[in-house]
Amino acid sequence: MKIVYFAWVRERIGKPEEELTPPENVRTVADLAAWLASLGEEYAYAFENPTIVRAAIDRKHVKPETPIAGAREIAFFPPMTGG
Amino acid sequence: MKIVYFAWVRERIGKPEEELTPPENVRTVADLAAWLASLGEEYAYAFENPTIVRAAIDRKHVKPETPIAGAREIAFFPPMTGG
Amino acid sequence: MAQAPLTVRIQAEPFDVAAELAGIAAGRTDVGAVVSFTGLCRAEGGALAALELEHYPGMAEEEMRRVAAEAAERWPLQGLVAIHRHGKIAPGEPIVLVVTASAHRAAAFEAAEFLMDYLKTRAPFWKKEHRVDGSQGDWVEAKDVDDKAAERWAR
């Protein structure tokens, strides 16, 4: 699945997007964030405070407990500061 | 003192302003309205519902119990509908 | 913040919303939020030919200034414009304009709402309807909902 990053999540991980295939036991958005955090220092830094990172599946806001099954694009980003 | 009228108060009384000298026992705005209402049919009509008519003394909103002593210009008008 | 420039005008001519909006933050870099309210004459389903706005010339501008000064005292404003027209106004034309500028949006929104609620209930203007059938219509009646809106700012 395609994973995209924005703002300081993108800066910390060092890339705007990537194609990844998480293991089968990664079922929810929270599972995915925890698994990403295990991929290396830069990921651990991005997700060091996992409750602050927001997520969207296929361009809609989702909660940590939302299942990721069937997702084409999952985005992780900080709380929004537009407006 | 100068008394001025606006909107339907003016239309009912039939003039925009007049110079009047109320008797000495007319002390408050409410007294003045009651005295005006006694001046004729057109005045009685304008003040038929005295609680709805608003007043200003020297261009400031006042309450029925406000004394009129020293006033140069007293205005009577319906509730405002600008904006 | 009573130093905020307060512009209050009463006029028969239409006003230029764009110019007032552009002017309030022109040349400044400390304004974060500009709110405008424009009140327009409605045709009321086609029955209305025009509204005639009567005002108390001696008092209307004074009262608008008092309301504007109170807004500038209650919210940290960087600018405030309040313009009210009088005379005959056709459907689709603007009647009243309020513009507020502040560093943050809550102050700009609240001050604009306060100004409109107070202008509606305190500024000495009265609307009379002129109907398309040629008859002189009624004086517009004051609404309870406007009094209630104004009461929420009581302190």
Add this chain to the structure above:
Amino acid sequence: MAQAPLTVRIQAEPFDVAAELAGIAAGRTDVGAVVSFTGLCRAEGGALAALELEHYPGMAEEEMRRVAAEAAERWPLQGLVAIHRHGKIAPGEPIVLVVTASAHRAAAFEAAEFLMDYLKTRAPFWKKEHRVDGSQGDWVEAKDVDDKAAERWAR
């Protein structure tokens, strides 16, 4: 009232507040109230050279449309404009514009505030500071006060 024309745009260029304001009630005689909100880039006491607005191109417009549609469903609007810029924005320049039109002022004011509160907390935009000393500043932090402002519309 979901038939109200909803204009949602994301663009790098500045927008024309006057044109959007004029357009929303043009040729109509049923609009009684037009409210606009313009959010501008502040210089923060001179320390800020620019804000850089990053956005999620695939999602930002979709989310703004969802927010606009919800406003049109909750209030009897006759028109709604929401424009958000991205890219580098200098102090004094506009970032975001919301315009609402309705028969009555309460709906126009409330819908505009709702739109801003929801755009701030739901539209995928992030602000980064560029300082006048040439250094890249921090990402602007989300504010509790914005979350609280958005929560008041929960139903």
